[in-house]
Amino acid sequence: MQNPASPRRGAVRAVPPLLAVLLAGCAAAPALPPVAPPAASAQALQHRSLNDPGLQRFLTLQAGSPQPADLPWGARRLGLAALYFHPTVRVAQADLQLAEADLQTARQWPNPQLQLGMKYSTTAAVAAPSPWTVGAAIGLLLVSHAQRAAQTAQARAGVRAARLMLSASGWAVRSQVRLAFIALWNAEQNVTLDQRMLNERLIMQDRISQRTRAGWVSPLAAARAEQAAQAAILQLTQAQGAVRSARIALASAVGVPDTALRDAKLDFSTMRNAPAMPDASRLALWRTAALEHRADVRAAAAREQAARAALQLALTQRDGGPPTIAPGFERDQGANRLTATATLPLPLFNQHQGQIAAARARLALRHAELQQVQARALARLERAEVDLRTANAAQQQAHGLLQADQALLRAAESSLRSGWLGPLAVARARLRVIAAERVALQASATQWRALAQLEDVAQQSLPADRLGTDPAARPGNPVPSPTTPKPFATDLPTRWTQSRGLPGQTPP
Numbered sequence: 001m002q003n004p005a006s007p008r009r010g011a012v013r014a015v016p017p018l019l020a021v022l023l024a025g026c027a028a029a030p031a032l033p034p035v036a037p038p039a040a041s042a043q044a045l046q047h048r049s050l051n052d053p054g055l056q057r058f059l060t061l062q063a064g065s066p067q068p069a070d071l072p073w074g075a076r077r078l079g080l081a082a083l084y085f086h087p088t089v090r091v092a093q094a095d096l097q098l099a100e101a102d103l104q105t106a107r108q109w110p111n112p113q114l115q116l117g118m119k120y121s122t123t124a125a126v127a128a129p130s131p132w133t134v135g136a137a138i139g140l141l142l143v144s145h146a147q148r149a150a151q152t153a154q155a156r157a158g159v160r161a162a163r164l165m166l167s168a169s170g171w172a173v174r175s176q177v178r179l180a181f182i183a184l185w186n187a188e189q190n191v192t193l194d195q196r197m198l199n200e201r202l203i204m205q206d207r208i209s210q211r212t213r214a215g216w217v218s219p220l221a222a223a224r225a226e227q228a229a230q231a232a233i234l235q236l237t238q239a240q241g242a243v244r245s246a247r248i249a250l251a252s253a254v255g256v257p258d259t260a261l262r263d264a265k266l267d268f269s270t271m272r273n274a275p276a277m278p279d280a281s282r283l284a285l286w287r288t289a290a291l292e293h294r295a296d297v298r299a300a301a302a303r304e305q306a307a308r309a310a311l312q313l314a315l316t317q318r319d320g321g322p323p324t325i326a327p328g329f330e331r332d333q334g335a336n337r338l339t340a341t342a343t344l345p346l347p348l349f350n351q352h353q354g355q356i357a358a359a360r361a362r363l364a365l366r367h368a369e370l371q372q373v374q375a376r377a378l379a380r381l382e383r384a385e386v387d388l389r390t391a392n393a394a395q396q397q398a399h400g401l402l403q404a405d406q407a408l409l410r411a412a413e414s415s416l417r418s419g420w421l422g423p424l425a426v427a428r429a430r431l432r433v434i435a436a437e438r439v440a441l442q443a444s445a446t447q448w449r450a451l452a453q454l455e456d457v458a459q460q461s462l463p464a465d466r467l468g469t470d471p472a473a474r475p476g477n478p479v480p481s482p483t484t485p486k487p488f489a490t491d492l493p494t495r496w497t498q499s500r501g502l503p504g505q506t507p508p
Contacts, residue, residue: 048255048260050260052084062080072266081255081256095165096159096162103159106148107152116135117137118135119132190239193437194236197232202229204229204427207423274444274447275448286455290378293459297370310362323344328341387446394443395446408432412426
């Protein structure tokens, strides 16, 4: 006689292998990153230094060869330091990592669902082996190929947009560093001119005081000379304060505290000569680059592609969404049965019209945003071109004025040697030369700023051999084509993590 409990024991023995198969796909929860309190983050920010080993590794990766520790810091090298330190780049990189995680999520298959059921029959026959009905089923969500393709395309476009925005943030950070570098150079040159101006004013005050004591001029002239000297002292003090403010602004643009730049040797050798001006053909290429190849323009186009993929995804769900099938096993009052159930969504009350309309509206919005970004880039480019032409004209006029004042100074010195003029006339001629040098300095600074803004809006750089002798500009580095953005930010995530030695990365 067959033992009635033997089938039950067989079903019980089948439970552990089934649970083992189901639990085999369960992954252990990854460890959470350590908590960084604001105090620790603030302390790390205050102790940032240009001698940071991670920064040196990053510079080595960018240059392709080891960099000397005592190399002066020019605008290019400080721009690379900003890529390493500035929080804007870190936020953009975190956005890229989030977009890559969204792509990973879109590519993964939905997990099955374990469905367990149990019933007890109070009206079972006395001869029934058991009044219990126990069953289990595996629910499988059937996602169509079109839906998965739309999800993946949407996420992949999001990754492209995030990567391009990382490149755009890199350009923006480097542009801020360059403008701050120009401002600091301009401020330091103003201090030099103000010091020379003060020296001449003090000499004039001393000579006029002597003439006043001798009775050759009135006390009013001495009072005016003293007032001019005091004004020169005040102007020098303000210029020195402007240098400190400009240095703080440069440190902020790099992403380091002011103390990090105090001991750094800054190199302004690229500012000694007039900036190289782009010709008409290069300006035409830059116009094309600004409207088609800027990182934010291509990011806006990628977001439009993501919105189009989202619309395609919404269209694939007009029938209510993917169905679910659940094959299973059931033991019903001593009898073994195989079961199969299906869940089909019924699009009776709506056919996803609201979601489709929202997706169409988002697509139209992304297209309008693309046009807005292009229009903004065109306006910035035209304004930068006008500023550059104006700065060039002002520089030529300032150079002519300086030459005329220098000729007057030479004539005054010659007349002094001949006895036709006195020392005060020569001192006044020197003051006019200093004033003309200040005008020429401001015109040159305006030229540098206009060129920096033009390169920023086009996201293109002049060849290194036309930008001076910046120590960070190596002759062996390849020069990007005029219509291809520099790839310094697109490969930044890998280099950024490698230089910091994050988990999964091996520092060089």
